[in-house]
Amino acid sequence: MWKVIGLLLVSAAIVQFEYSHLKKIRNRMDRWSFAVLLGVGLMLSIMKMYDVPLFNPLQAIEFIYKPIYENVFNRVL
Amino acid sequence: MLEKGRISVAQFTILIFLVTTGDSILVLPSSVAGEAKNDAWLSGIFALGIGLLLVLLFYQVSKLFPDLTFVEYSDRIFGSFLGKVLAGFFLLYPFLSVALLLRELGDFLTTQILPHTPIEAITILFMVFVIYGTRLGLETWVRAGQVFLPFFLLLVVLFFAFLAPQFHLDNIKPILGEGVKPMLRGSLTFIAFPFMETLIVLIMIFPYVKIKKQIELRNAMLIAQTAGGTLLILMMLTALLVFGGELVAHQQYPSYSLAKKINIGKFLERIEAIIAILWLITIFIKATFYFYSSTLGLAQLLRLQDYRPLTFPLGIIAIVLSIEVSPSITYYNEVISKYWPLFDFTMSLIFIPLILVFGLFYLKNN
Amino acid sequence: MLLMILMLTFTSGCWDVRELSDLGITVALGLDKKGDEFNVAVQVVNPGEISRISGGAGTKKPVTVYEETGETITEAFRKILTTSPNNIYLSHVRVVVIGEELAKDRMKYVLDFISRNHEFRTDFFLIVAKDSTADTILKVMTATENVPANKIYESLEKSEELYAPTKAVTLDDLKMDLLNKGKQPVLTGIRLIGDEDRAASEENVKNLKNTSKLKYENLAVFKKDRLIGWLSEDESKGYNYLINNVVRANGVVTCPDGGKLGMNLIKTKTKLQSEFTGDQPIMNIEITGEGNIDEVSCGIDITKQDNIAKLEQIWNQRITSLCLKAVDSAQEEFQSDIFGFGEVIHRQHPRKWKPLKDHWDEEFKDLEVKVTTKLKIRRFGTITDSIVSELE
Structure with a gap:
């Protein structure tokens, strides 16, 4: 619980830090991408704190390349 | 123009040098020796040859659009939809690499130096510096590399000089005793980690x-x-000359074990923690290189006016990823030494030529 | 930028901070087998006592030995923490003593533990407690050194340099031998001489003439990770000549007409060459070296060239026989290639080694070994002809 509060405080600090900067930029896309990415980051961190299983991108790498490693690389060399 | 800074050719050279050394100096000897045993240094020579050939390929790519990054020109050559998808896919590569580097550094420090420190503490702190460097802009963090270079070279020279008394030439004999196969198998990671991983993101x-x-x-x-x-x-050769192929393969961080062995007249010893600074420098530069490329690329992809606001959110995601990618060191080692190099190969031998072919085709028609 | 690196190195240290006064600096580790469990003994420096001794008022022991038993080595360590006032800190370990029973049985688990733990460095020596347990050895105190483990470490280092039948083996050496198919490891043995009960007492320290001492004794032969036997003193010497591990050594040569002559070996070099007749490997060993005569206790006239030639011949024969003894016992008694002949063949004839590799133990038994020695006598000290021969 404390970790989550800490994390939210840190995020608030980040928002505060970037706010003045973002205000000067007219482009709405800048604000949106910042907000969305920060939201995703927060969500992932909180999920990780509560041990919610996330997707590990290395599993995708393993899924694709394991057959290639075993059937091609190990055969050829 | 998102990035207004420019670097000189000399700085560019130093950047590639430090990134090539990168984390490889710490983890590479073990995985190469695992396959090639005492011929691992020959794998290195072979890999260097391949690496130089790859440079020629990447040079052709750099000639396509001398003023644009790949993300900027990808929708021209691939069309606006496919271009964006491929650029996004490409950006995953440096971003994922940041997470892997963070993890590697964290694992190294928690295993060898700070066993009771939570790995998050190390990765978060390191990430903060990487974000800081990235926000200061290309010119600044590349110049940081330039500043580190003399220290780095000094440490490297001392490292080799201090270990020279412990070399045993017998350890690398017989040369190619098992034929060329193990040597070639060993060169898989030796080509992928230092050479390909640097070149791919250079675009x-x-x-x-x-x-x-x-x-x-x-x-x-x-x-x-x-x-x-x-x-x-040289690092590979030193490890082999001191430990022999079998023992190098059995170690998680052979270079660190080498540093532990330094003992000059029972006076100059136990200096491994100082030597470890060497790897902190190169890993920092490599991680910043990747992180900078991925934030800048994402900003260009989304046509933002500034990439800096993306650094903190992406940093947070990278830290979560770095914890998520490795449920255990066994899994991590297996994926990194067997399957990740093949991913590097795909990127540089399929993805990059694809860019080249489409790029040349585009330039011909316009 | 510099600031960044400085902060990076300093701030991250907080979790692992351990004050010097909380550290129990361990200088020696003793491992034994107790039934199915491990018995771990650590020799921890008592910093206060060390300084007090140099001040001349030492009353207590400068080091303390703690020991506990556990199912794993780590468990035993945890138990030690409950009795020891300080944290056990392992970076300064100089020697690891392994009880003979443990060495016969499950050495590999010990090696795994030591290699895995990040606190260990790799520059300590491993020795085997002959006919004894490691904790007894650790408890024995000696009068010459404040920190007994340092004494063990230094005397082994000197003994390897000056006297032939011991070999200082570090963790890396041992692991290299174990991972090599063409070489089996050896370790030096240490033995307690005298009364075991009195050895550990403070009285033993205070007596000028020690009643119990530790002595290095020859080499323990391993087959993979199991201790299978001991070389005799002559064989241990021969072993060191064969693996080119003799820096300086003293030898005794019998004079042609009886009596003895002391020889001081100043440099030797051993060359191992393998060759094949058909599929049969042959090892050719050539030992070259120089020696000085440093004691003549027989009536030979060493100013005569003939006599020097005769002495050289006797000396060469003696070293050859030492080597052959070592080879014989390794081949017949232990069937364990402790010399690394297999490794030599692997290096010199990689192709022919392949078919031999998997059953090298049997091949080694029948390996033909030829030893040639070319030792030369160079100088004979500060006097020429012996007073002994003048007097006769």
Whole structure:
């Protein structure tokens, strides 16, 4: 619980830090991408704190390349 | 223009040199020796040759659009939809690499030096510095590398000099006793980690180098890769001469174990923590290189006016990823030494030629 | 930028901070087998006592030995923490003593533990407690050194240099031998001489003439990770000549007409060459070296060239026989290639080694070994002809 509060405080600090900067930029896309990415980051961190299983991108790498490693690389060399 | 800074050819050379050395100097000897045993240094020479050939391929890519990064020109050559998808896919590569580097550094420090420190504490702290460097802009963090270089070279020279008394030439004999196969198997990681991993992401940096002629880029890449590759081969050779192939393969961080062995007249010893600074420098530069490329690329992809606001959110995601990617060191080692190199190969031998072919086709028609 | 690196190195240290005064600096580790469990003994320096001794008022022991038993080595360590006032800190370990029973049985688990733990460095020596347990050895105190483990470490280092039948083996050496198919490891043995009960007492320290001492004794032969036997003193010497591990050594040569002559070996070099007749490997060993005569206790006239030639011949024969003894016992008694002949063949004839590799133990038994020695006598000290021969 404390970790989550800490994390939210840190995020608030980040928002505060970037706010003045973002205000000067007219482009709405800048604000949106910042907000969305920060939201995703927060969500992932909180999920990780509560041990919610996330997707590990290395599993995708393993899924694709394991057959290639075993059937091609190990055969050829 | 998102990035207004420009780097000189010399800085570009230093950047490639440090990134090539990168984390490889710490983890590479073990995985190469695992396959090639005492011929691992020959794998290195072979890999350096391949690396230099790859430079020629990447040089051709750099000539396509001398003023644009890959993300900027991808929708021209692939069309606006496919271009964006491929650029997004490409950006996953450096971003994922940041997470892997963070993890590697965290694992190294928690295993060897700070066992009771939570790995998050190390990765978060390191990430903060990487974000800081990235926000200061290309010119600044590349110059940081330039500042570190003399220290780095000094430490490297001392490292080799201090270990020289412990060399046993017998350890690398017989040369090619098991034939060329193990040597070639060992070169898989030796080609992928130092050489490919550097070159692939360079397509985000090319336009920011101040050059008069395009050929300067090629020469810079050739020089830097030769220097970086030679350093890695020397490190490999040192590890083999001191430990022998079997023992190198059995260690998680052979270079650190080497540093532990330094003992000059029972006086100069136990200096491994100082030597470890060497790896902190190169890993920092490599991680910043990747993180910078991925944030800048994402900003260019989304047509933002500034990439800096993305650094903190992406940093948070990278830290979560770095914890998520490795449920255990066994899994991590297996994926990194077997399957990840093949991903590197796919990127540089399929993805990059694809860009080249489409790019040349586009330039011909317009 | 510099600031960044400085902060990076300093701030991250907080979790692992351990004050010097909380550290129990361990200088020696003793491992034994107790039934199915491990018995771990650590020799921890008592910093206060060390300084007090140099001040001349030492009353207590400068080091303390703690020991506990556990199912794993780590468990035993945890138990030690409950009795020891300080944390056990392992970076300064100089020697690891392994009880003979443990060495016969499950050495590999010990090696795994030591290699895995990040606190260990790799420059300590491993020795085997002959006919004894490691904790007894650790408890024995000696009068010459404040920190007994340092004494063990230094005397082994000196003994390897000056006297032939011991070999200082570090963790890396041992692991290299174990991972090599063409070489089996050896370790030096240490033995307690005298009364075991009195050895550990403070009285033993205070007595000028020690009643119990530790002595290095020859080499323990391993087959993979199991201790299978001991070389005799002559064989241990021969072993060191064969593996080119003799820096300086003293030898005794019998004079042609009886009596003895002391020889001081100043440099030797051993060359191992393998060759094949058909599929049969042959090892050719050539030992070259120089020696000085440093004691003549027989009536030979060493100013005569003939006599020097005769002495050289006798000396060469003696070293050859030492080597052959070592080879014989390794081949017949232990069937364990402790010399690394297999490794030599692997290096010199990689192709022919392949078919031999998997059953090298049997091949080694029948390996033909030829030893040639070319030792030369160079100088004979500060006097020429012996007073002994003048007097006769």
